[in-house]
Amino acid sequence: MSTGLRRDAVLAGAKAATALAVAAFPFGVVYGVTVVESSVDRWVGVAASWLILAGAAQLSLISLIDDGSAWYVAVLTALVINARFALYSTAVAPAFREFPARWRVGLAYLLTDQAASLSLARFDIDRDPDSRRSFVLGAGLFFASGWWIGTVVGVFGGTVIPDELDLSFAVPAMFIALAVPAVTDRPALVAAMVAVVVAVAGAPLPNGLNVVVAAVVGIAAGRLVVRPPEVPSS
Amino acid sequence: MSPAVQVLLVGVGTYLIRLSAIVAAGRLPPPSPSTVATLRLIAPAVLAAIVADQLVVSDGGIEVEASWIVAAVLAGLAAWRWRSAAITMGLGLAVVWIADALT
Numbered sequence: 001m002s003t004g005l006r007r008d009a010v011l012a013g014a015k016a017a018t019a020l021a022v023a024a025f026p027f028g029v030v031y032g033v034t035v036v037e038s039s040v041d042r043w044v045g046v047a048a049s050w051l052i053l054a055g056a057a058q059l060s061l062i063s064l065i066d067d068g069s070a071w072y073v074a075v076l077t078a079l080v081i082n083a084r085f086a087l088y089s090t091a092v093a094p095a096f097r098e099f100p101a102r103w104r105v106g107l108a109y110l111l112t113d114q115a116a117s118l119s120l121a122r123f124d125i126d127r128d129p130d131s132r133r134s135f136v137l138g139a140g141l142f143f144a145s146g147w148w149i150g151t152v153v154g155v156f157g158g159t160v161i162p163d164e165l166d167l168s169f170a171v172p173a174m175f176i177a178l179a180v181p182a183v184t185d186r187p188a189l190v191a192a193m194v195a196v197v198v199a200v201a202g203a204p205l206p207n208g209l210n211v212v213v214a215a216v217v218g219i220a221a222g223r224l225v226v227r228p229p230e231v232p233s234s
Numbered sequence: 235m236s237p238a239v240q241v242l243l244v245g246v247g248t249y250l251i252r253l254s255a256i257v258a259a260g261r262l263p264p265p266s267p268s269t270v271a272t273l274r275l276i277a278p279a280v281l282a283a284i285v286a287d288q289l290v291v292s293d294g295g296i297e298v299e300a301s302w303i304v305a306a307v308l309a310g311l312a313a314w315r316w317r318s319a320a321i322t323m324g325l326g327l328a329v330v331w332i333a334d335a336l337t
Contacts, residue, residue, distance in 0.1 A: 092256065187274075
């Protein structure tokens with residue numbers, strides 16, 4: 001039975017994801033080094049890159065576990081960070097409806113920020129379901145590969161990085177690289193600014209709760225300036 | 235609870251979040267504009283909170299390292315201008331390294 005996979009579209013997805021996969025590699029290395037420097041077992045850290053496949057949440061989880069946070073705080077914080085995937089899920093759902101069921105459940109796993117963005121852009125110019133799912137597969141797998149390879153290199157080769165090469169700023173830099181492009185309009189800017197203020201003001205809160213509280217307050221503040229988007233007439 | 239179980243829980247939870255609307259799409263009406271507007275704020279709010287936490291919060295207190303703040307501002311401008319993770323990270327790290335070398 002044919003899978004309906006379109007090789008040209010798989011390759012187009014991989015090509016579109018190339019720059020992002022290259023960028024994911026050093027992120028993965030930083031994450032891997034973070035794992036090694038934490039109390040978390042390296043194999044658990046590697047497994048997280050397969051099971052979770054979301055850098056910000058993984059870093060948060062490892063760091064909260066290492067800080068001795070309560071398990072539910074560590075787990076819930078990571079899931080709050082990943083709540084944004086519900087938006088991507090919503091955005092790609094109409095296109096995914098035309099995919100075979102097995103593909104829907106499989107491709108959902110690869111729905112990173114990057115793969116989702118690339119796929120949504122592709123859906124605008126490509127109406128063929130077989131071609132679309134081939135593209136999602138190529139982009140999703142190729143991007144994830146950068147993260148997986150980076151993780152393994154960071155976990156098992158991280159010590160080859162010379163001591164004088166201070167990579168401690170790489171983690172905040174990575175979050176800056178993710179956060180800034182996420183600020184796409186004024187409500188998002190308000191949400192981000194308020195979240196920054198509350199996160200700092202909430203520094204004394206235990207178990208990394210300042211991040212969760214800051215996010216919730218930031219979202220609420222952003223909602224106050226939101227104008228509901230107009231419903232497309234198509 | 236062991237770290238492995240926590241990783242597993244987050245993995246399963248994250249997958250279910252990714253799958254949620256894809257599965258629900260056929261059964262539910264499209265999300266209201268109000269819901270979409272809220273979902274759109276999650277990423278900027280959470281990520282900005284993490285940036286602030288990473289930059290200045292340490293062990294329940296506030297610790298400000300001047301070179302990190304300068305690097306963060308420049309990296310932020312680079313991210314805004316070029317939308318490139320590689321440029322953002324590269325510039326931020328370079329600023330910190332230069333600052334360290336000068337002091």
